Amino acid sequence: MDCNWRIKNNLERTPEDEVGSGEEGILDLWRAAITFGIILTMVRRIVIVRHGERVDHVFGMNDWLDLAFDNQGRYRKINLNMPDGLPIRAGAPRSFYKDGPLTQVGVLQGQLVGKGLLEESILRPGFEVFVSPAYRSIQTATAMLEGMKSNSLLKIEPYLFEWTGWYSEGIPSFLTTPELLANGFKNIDTSYNPVTKMSDLVVDEEVANYYTRTYDLVNRLIASTDNDLLLVAHGSTLEVGTRQLLGHPPRTTHKDMLQTLFAVPYGGVAVVELDEEVNKWKIIKNGKISISHSAVSNFCSHKNFVERDINYLK
Numbered sequence: 001m002d003c004n005w006r007i008k009n010n011l012e013r014t015p016e017d018e019v020g021s022g023e024e025g026i027l028d029l030w031r032a033a034i035t036f037g038i039i040l041t042m043v044r045r046i047v048i049v050r051h052g053e054r055v056d057h058v059f060g061m062n063d064w065l066d067l068a069f070d071n072q073g074r075y076r077k078i079n080l081n082m083p084d085g086l087p088i089r090a091g092a093p094r095s096f097y098k099d100g101p102l103t104q105v106g107v108l109q110g111q112l113v114g115k116g117l118l119e120e121s122i123l124r125p126g127f128e129v130f131v132s133p134a135y136r137s138i139q140t141a142t143a144m145l146e147g148m149k150s151n152s153l154l155k156i157e158p159y160l161f162e163w164t165g166w167y168s169e170g171i172p173s174f175l176t177t178p179e180l181l182a183n184g185f186k187n188i189d190t191s192y193n194p195v196t197k198m199s200d201l202v203v204d205e206e207v208a209n210y211y212t213r214t215y216d217l218v219n220r221l222i223a224s225t226d227n228d229l230l231l232v233a234h235g236s237t238l239e240v241g242t243r244q245l246l247g248h249p250p251r252t253t254h255k256d257m258l259q260t261l262f263a264v265p266y267g268g269v270a271v272v273e274l275d276e277e278v279n280k281w282k283i284i285k286n287g288k289i290s291i292s293h294s295a296v297s298n299f300c301s302h303k304n305f306v307e308r309d310i311n312y313l314k
Contacts, residue, residue: 003232004118006133006160007148009222015039016049018028022248031240037185041125043273043274044124044226044228044273044274044276045123045124045228045229045271045272045273045274046218046222046228046229046230046231046241046242046271046273047117047122047123047229047230047231047269047270047271047274048231048232048233048237048238048241048242048243048268048269048270048271049113049132049140049141049144049159049230049231049232049233049267049270050140050233050234050235050237050240050264050265050266050267050269050273050309051106051110051132051134051136051137051139051140051233051234051266051267052103052105052106052107052108052109052110052136052139052140052143052231052266052267053100053102053105053106053109053266054101054102054103054106054266055082055098055100055102055106056098056100056101056102056221057304058081059079059082059233061097061098062097063210064082064100065093065094065096065097068082068093069093069268071140073092073093073100075093076100077177078246079298081102081103081104081105082104083101083102083103083104086101086125087101087135087175087179088179088182089175089179089182089183090173090174090176090179091173095172095173096278097172098167098172099135099136099172099173099174099175100135100136101135101136102139102140102143106136106140106266107140107143108142108143109143109266109267109291110122110139110140110142110144110146110147110267111143111144111146111147111267112146112147112267113136113147113267113289114128114143114144114145114146114148114150114292115147115148115289116147116269116289117144117147117148117186117206117230117269117289117295118148118149118150118286118289120189120287120288120289122271122289124227124228124229125212125230126227126228126232127152127227127228127229127230128152128155128159128221128225128227128228128229128230129141129145129152129153129154129155129230129231129232130154130155130156130157130221130229130230130231130232131154131157131158131160131231131232131233132156132160132161132162132199132233132234132237133156133158133160133161133174133175134156134161134162134172134174134233134234135174135175135219137160137232137233138156138175138180138185138232139236140232140267141154141230141232142154142185142187144230144232145187151187152187152189152230153188153189153192154187154189155189155192155194156177156188156189156192156194156197157194157196157197157217157221158194158197158198158200158201159195159199159201159213159216159217160214160217160231160233160235160237161233161234162210162233162234162237163205163207163208163210163240164201164202164203164204164205164210165204165205165207165210165238165254165258167203167204168203168204171198171201171203174198177190177235195212195217195220195221195224196217199262205251205256206252207250207251207252207256207257208238208250208251208252210234210236210257211240211244212250213241214237214241215240215241215243215244215245215250217269218231218241218245219245233265235261235268236257236260236261236264238264238269238270239257239260239261239264239270240257241270242270242272242281243281245272246272246281246282246283247280265290265291266291267291268290269286269289270291271283271284271286271289272284290297
């Protein structure tokens with residue numbers, strides 16, 4: 001079990017055989033530690049996760065809206081990987097532009113990552129969850145908590161939203177808390193007061209500003225609690241949210257940022273932990289908390305077998 005607890009003892013015997021997995025395994029570890037007279041210290045961790053696969057990147061930013069909605073604005077599922085339904089929200093269907101949902105695969109990715117975090121005991125009980133206001137991030141966090149079998153609530157933080165340089169037309173109109181609750185998201189922490197404001201997001205910001213605002217937010221969240229943090233946001237957040245924490249200067253160019261972003265897959269995970277001896281954060285290996293699968297495109301047997309032969313014979 002890759003648990004974020006450190007054993008301070010040089011005994012030849014260890015409690016390893018006494019320990020199970022998941023949250024129950026953590027309790028087992030405490031019981032075994034008492035039996036063997038071992039002192040346990042808690043290692044603080046921050047886990048940052050990219051959202052799962054998004055519909056608009058699979059079916060096209062504008063194309064999916066044209067394909068999946070009729071002239072009356074009614075949603076219709078045209079592919080098994082599309083969601084069974086969509087939330088009711090103001091301005092739909094246009095409000096789904098650049099704030100679209102996950103695919104079915106994207107939801108599964110979130111569940112698998114959550115299951116992995118539980119099995120590896122990466123986060124201590126009582127961890128707090130902070131999410132980007134983007135619908136895809138909220139969906140991913142919800143799916144992750146299902147995989148973790150956790151009842152933790154989602155705290156929405158505007159500054160976890162990605163680089164606004166991709167939004168020269170304006171910041172998307174995100175689902176409001178009342179809309180999320182009305183659409184079945186009962187895991188929203190309605191008592192939480194964000195430390196950042198949506199109105200402070202600047203359209204078409206500089207890359208350096210994106211690094212700075214994210215780093216400042218992470219520091220404020222660290223200072224606000226002694227618990228572990230789970231941040232569910234965007235691909236760039238994994239690097240932007242940890243780079244300065246690890247002692248590196250912020251990147252300043254779009255090209256430089258993209259080189260790191262393109263390496264982050266859907267459901268990508270970054271884990272950093274605090275080395276208390278030197279009071280510095282360090283990034284650690286993910287272990288098995290990664291997802292590998294082959295690409296699958298839209299397949300039609302008639303098109304590939306029948307129409308292909310007809311065209312060949314012409």
